[in-house]
Amino acid sequence: MSKKNALYCQSGGVTAVINATACGVIQTARNNPNVGTVFGAKNGIIGVLREELVDTAQHSDEDIAALKHTPGGAFGSCRYKLKDMEAQRAEYERLIDVFKAHNIGYFLYNGGGDSSDTAFKVSQMAKARGLDVTCIGVPKTIDNDLPVTDTCPGFGTTAKYIATSIMEASLDVESMAESSTKVFIMEVMGRHAGWIAAAGGLAGKSHNEPPQIILFPEIPFDQAAFLARVKWSVDNHGYCSIVVSEGVRDQAGQFLADAGTVDAFGHSQLGGVAVVLAQLVKEQLGYKYHYAISDYLQRSARHLASKTDLEQAYAVGVKAIELAVAGRNSVMPVIKRLQDDPYQWEIATAELKDLANVEKMLPREYITEDGFGITDACRKYMQPLIVGEAYPPYNKNGLPHYVRISQHLTDKKLPVFDI
Amino acid sequence: MSKKNALYCQSGGVTAVINATACGVIQTARNNPNVGTVFGAKNGIIGVLREELVDTAQHSDEDIAALKHTPGGAFGSCRYKLKDMEAQRAEYERLIDVFKAHNIGYFLYNGGGDSSDTAFKVSQMAKARGLDVTCIGVPKTIDNDLPVTDTCPGFGTTAKYIATSIMEASLDVESMAESSTKVFIMEVMGRHAGWIAAAGGLAGKSHNEPPQIILFPEIPFDQAAFLARVKWSVDNHGYCSIVVSEGVRDQAGQFLADAGTVDAFGHSQLGGVAVVLAQLVKEQLGYKYHYAISDYLQRSARHLASKTDLEQAYAVGVKAIELAVAGRNSVMPVIKRLQDDPYQWEIATAELKDLANVEKMLPREYITEDGFGITDACRKYMQPLIVGEAYPPYNKNGLPHYVRISQHLTDKKLPVFDI
Numbered sequence: 001m002s003k004k005n006a007l008y009c010q011s012g013g014v015t016a017v018i019n020a021t022a023c024g025v026i027q028t029a030r031n032n033p034n035v036g037t038v039f040g041a042k043n044g045i046i047g048v049l050r051e052e053l054v055d056t057a058q059h060s061d062e063d064i065a066a067l068k069h070t071p072g073g074a075f076g077s078c079r080y081k082l083k084d085m086e087a088q089r090a091e092y093e094r095l096i097d098v099f100k101a102h103n104i105g106y107f108l109y110n111g112g113g114d115s116s117d118t119a120f121k122v123s124q125m126a127k128a129r130g131l132d133v134t135c136i137g138v139p140k141t142i143d144n145d146l147p148v149t150d151t152c153p154g155f156g157t158t159a160k161y162i163a164t165s166i167m168e169a170s171l172d173v174e175s176m177a178e179s180s181t182k183v184f185i186m187e188v189m190g191r192h193a194g195w196i197a198a199a200g201g202l203a204g205k206s207h208n209e210p211p212q213i214i215l216f217p218e219i220p221f222d223q224a225a226f227l228a229r230v231k232w233s234v235d236n237h238g239y240c241s242i243v244v245s246e247g248v249r250d251q252a253g254q255f256l257a258d259a260g261t262v263d264a265f266g267h268s269q270l271g272g273v274a275v276v277l278a279q280l281v282k283e284q285l286g287y288k289y290h291y292a293i294s295d296y297l298q299r300s301a302r303h304l305a306s307k308t309d310l311e312q313a314y315a316v317g318v319k320a321i322e323l324a325v326a327g328r329n330s331v332m333p334v335i336k337r338l339q340d341d342p343y344q345w346e347i348a349t350a351e352l353k354d355l356a357n358v359e360k361m362l363p364r365e366y367i368t369e370d371g372f373g374i375t376d377a378c379r380k381y382m383q384p385l386i387v388g389e390a391y392p393p394y395n396k397n398g399l400p401h402y403v404r405i406s407q408h409l410t411d412k413k414l415p416v417f418d419i
Numbered sequence: 420m421s422k423k424n425a426l427y428c429q430s431g432g433v434t435a436v437i438n439a440t441a442c443g444v445i446q447t448a449r450n451n452p453n454v455g456t457v458f459g460a461k462n463g464i465i466g467v468l469r470e471e472l473v474d475t476a477q478h479s480d481e482d483i484a485a486l487k488h489t490p491g492g493a494f495g496s497c498r499y500k501l502k503d504m505e506a507q508r509a510e511y512e513r514l515i516d517v518f519k520a521h522n523i524g525y526f527l528y529n530g531g532g533d534s535s536d537t538a539f540k541v542s543q544m545a546k547a548r549g550l551d552v553t554c555i556g557v558p559k560t561i562d563n564d565l566p567v568t569d570t571c572p573g574f575g576t577t578a579k580y581i582a583t584s585i586m587e588a589s590l591d592v593e594s595m596a597e598s599s600t601k602v603f604i605m606e607v608m609g610r611h612a613g614w615i616a617a618a619g620g621l622a623g624k625s626h627n628e629p630p631q632i633i634l635f636p637e638i639p640f641d642q643a644a645f646l647a648r649v650k651w652s653v654d655n656h657g658y659c660s661i662v663v664s665e666g667v668r669d670q671a672g673q674f675l676a677d678a679g680t681v682d683a684f685g686h687s688q689l690g691g692v693a694v695v696l697a698q699l700v701k702e703q704l705g706y707k708y709h710y711a712i713s714d715y716l717q718r719s720a721r722h723l724a725s726k727t728d729l730e731q732a733y734a735v736g737v738k739a740i741e742l743a744v745a746g747r748n749s750v751m752p753v754i755k756r757l758q759d760d761p762y763q764w765e766i767a768t769a770e771l772k773d774l775a776n777v778e779k780m781l782p783r784e785y786i787t788e789d790g791f792g793i794t795d796a797c798r799k800y801m802q803p804l805i806v807g808e809a810y811p812p813y814n815k816n817g818l819p820h821y822v823r824i825s826q827h828l829t830d831k832k833l834p835v836f837d838i
Contacts, residue, residue, distance in 0.1 A: 072590030171491030386817035398805035
């Protein structure tokens with residue numbers, strides 16, 4: 001078997017542990033005699049098209065090891081979806097040219113649903129062209145919306161962050177409620193699926209512990225029921241703690257975030273569902289409120305990583321190289337749950353075609369009947385994913401030791417390509 | 420010396436380590452033969468007026484120890500400022516009645532600037548009435564705006580959280596910037612003073628590392644200069660990371676947060692300076708943005724406590740009891756810096772009258788000339804405050820072990836008092 005090079009791409013929104021996957025890929029490749037150079041594509045597939053490849057041989061073992069505890073995407077990521085082959089033949093031709101020019105035999109694409117689709121298309125293209133490139137999808141997304149796999153690397157850490165944060169903030173608002181803030185709202189990501197919002201429910205042992213309300217994208221917003229439950233919570237607990245998904249929609253299917261505020265120029269202001277709810281609570285119930293919008297903090301909080309998530313993120317990286325070298329084209333290493341409690345899992349192999357463009361929504365049976373909480377079934381599924389702590393090392397200055405690896409590019413061999 | 424009881428109150432916005440101070444108070448009192456019962460006032464001074472006192476004898480040593488790693492205010496806090504004695508004589512009479520009824524000889528008031536004022540007034544009242552009550556202020560505020568003391572317990576942990584969070588989110592936006600988000604904005608607390616915003620600057624080693632822009636309440640917002648620096652940062656680094664204080668004002672002195680969005684009802688929307696800036700960046704420069712509002716998360720993030728801060732929070736609690744028993748009326752234990760590097764400090768004693776109602780603003784020399792960053796002088800002061808990690812213990816379910824102590828009240832001896 002001749003030695004071939006590997007090309008690793010990060011794609012889509014990054015996570016706190018995607019670099020742990022990169023670490024798994026590179027460390028495993030360094031120990032595998034069938035793999036030559038490992039290239040990281042600068043800014044994902046855009047970097048492949050531009051022939052902007054980072055030769056990871058320039059990085060010390062120490063730097064590569066440090067990727068395991070560094071958030072963000074070390075090589076840069078992108079939001080760029082290849083169209084189908086007929087519509088955008090030039091891009092696929094370019095990928096082939098770059099693969100050939102740099103002797104790429106293993107193509108590893110680390111991303112979510114869209115990325116699985118891209119990896120699948122590239123694998124089909126390679127096969128059609130008789131190119132000896134093994135294409136592997138590698139799972140990643142805080143949204144946890146990939147099918148087949150038990151969970152998606154990145155989600156467990158976000159879930160731990162959300163559950164811990166709402167637990168802490170709830171203790172805060174509970175302290176203040178007698179004379180000040182009575183309602184606290186935390187807005188979280190998840191435009192389509194409520195997995196991240198559901199993670200907030202892990203903070204309490206039951207539906208009546210904080211957060212007393214979770215608003216899911218899967219459940220149309222019922223204003224009267226919402227206000228009644230806020231009031232119930234304040235009447236019974238003295239305060240109300242709320243987790244809301246950015247993707248909550250009204251009965252007509254419109255994003256709540258779109259319905260609310262307009263900016264100084266009269267334009268609709270996106271991404272502020274927390275503000276809309278806060279105003280509603282103030283207007284209708286007269287309660288003082290506070291709200292937080294966790295945004296990127298929830299997907300970059302490596303300081304609060306789930307050890308389980310970290311181990312899975314690393315393991316899919318390791319397996320991706322193993323599958324590539326074994327010639328398993330068009331597959332993805334996924335997580336298979338063997339047992340709930342104690343949680344046991346292993347890495348299995350799924351076909352990319354089964355993963356591409358399918359969104360796994362939060363099942364209705366994971367949401368309580370009233371639509372405002374999570375069920376025991378949800379806890380049983382989700383709790384194991386946040387177990388264990390995996391702190392980054394800290395510098396003497398009190399900050400985590402995160403690494404920025406060199407982005408020095410390998411020499412280009414092809415003409416410029418405009419994208 | 421006859422045995423007297425102690426009354427401990429939490430006041431104002433709580434912090435991630437105010438319960439560590441409570442722990443220091445109670446543990447020290449338990450070992451001091453001159454202190455009888457330690458009462459915690461339920462919801463601060465409101466609880467004193469209502470004679471709602473929690474006898475901490477009901478709490479196990481284990482629960483009290485757990486306060487050291489539990490955020491929020493274990494006894495409840497309040498925002499309630501006593502007026503001067505002439506205007507509100509009935510309230511002061513009531514305090515005296517409660518002190519007498521429960522044999523209170525030590526009154527410990529744990530709060531910020533307003534609270535120092537309250538503690539001072541109570542001490543004056545007690546003296547005027549010949550009451551044998553020693554009144555001690557105990558410092559606490561994430562705002563870090565108390566004079567005299569080197570820092571305020573609570574601030575160091577918030578600072579560590581802000582610096583770590585913007586460091587992590589900056590790695591995230593840096594990964595995404597090529598094809599997606601170019602500007603990330605994190606809104607932090609600090610209505611009047613820029614200490615918390617300044618903490619964001621610790622994330623980089625210099626003014627040109629992320630966050631590339633900090634907006635302080637002390638510096639009037641200069642829109643043209645701001646936009647120019649955003650553009651400079653995107654041109655030179657590919658992205659721009661911004662920390663903004665909620666208290667930033669325009670040249671006319673109006674809060675920027677007030678100038679921007681209006682809600683669906685046409686009312687001005689407070690607390691959204693991040694949104695105002697994001698819109699500005701979008702309109703004027705066309706960059707895609709993301710923003711986070713950390714709100715209560717930044718003051719309850721016990722999971723990321725500064726060890727230095729935690730030790731100081733505990734130490735002021737210990738010293739508060741020692742000063743009380745020594746009869747040092749109308750004082751506050753404060754932190755005195757002995758040395759910058761390595762940071763050395765001790766607990767000193769200050770007069771409450773020197774602390775009441777004085778706000779310590781961020782000195783101009785802590786802000787770079789262009790108004791968008793922190794200087795080396797600021798780093799020298801602030802860096803030591805975030806040093807060291809002090810994780811809470813975690814349960815097997817992956818969440819911190821935080822304690823909720825019983826709020827069972829001691830029997831009332833007085834008639835009802837309406838506040």
